[in-house]
Structure formats: C-alpha cells, structure tokens
Amino acid sequence: MGGLDWPGLMRAGLGRLRLSPEVFWRLTPAEFALMLGDPGAVAPLGRADLEKLQRAWPDARGDD
Numbered sequence: 701m702g703g704l705d706w707p708g709l710m711r712a713g714l715g716r717l718r719l720s721p722e723v724f725w726r727l728t729p730a731e732f733a734l735m736l737g738d739p740g741a742v743a744p745l746g747r748a749d750l751e752k753l754q755r756a757w758p759d760a761r762g763d764d
Contacts, residue, residue: 709732710724712736713727713732713735717735717736
C-alpha cells in the first residue's frame with residue numbers, strides 16, 4: 701500500500717497554487733482537489749486531432 705506524495709502535494713499547494721502554509725494545512729482533501737482542477741476535464745486527443753497534428757508537423761524525412 702502506497703502513501704501520499706507529500707512533497708508533490710506541498711509543491712502543488714505552496715508552489716503552483718501559492719497558498720500560505722496555514723491555508724494549505726487547513727484545506728480538506730476535497731477542497732484541495734477542487735483547487736487543483738479535474739484531471740479528466742481535458743479530453744484525450746482523438747484520432748482526427750492526431751492526424752491533423754501529424755499533417756501540420758510531419759516527422760523529418762531524410763538524413764539529419
């Protein structure tokens with residue numbers, strides 16, 4: 701059973717979100733998750749979008 705990634709959580713709260721330590725430690729897990737955003741909110745890249753990117757940015761051909 702793995703533990704929580706406290707260093708990662710603290711980097712996100714104190715660094716990315718710029719929370720004070722007092723505010724960080726008073727948050728509930730639900731509040732903190734809400735502030736971090738929903739990781740499922742961004743839809744995965746679909747086939748059509750991938751093909752569009754491949755046409756716009758093709759792999760280099762030939763000798764580099």
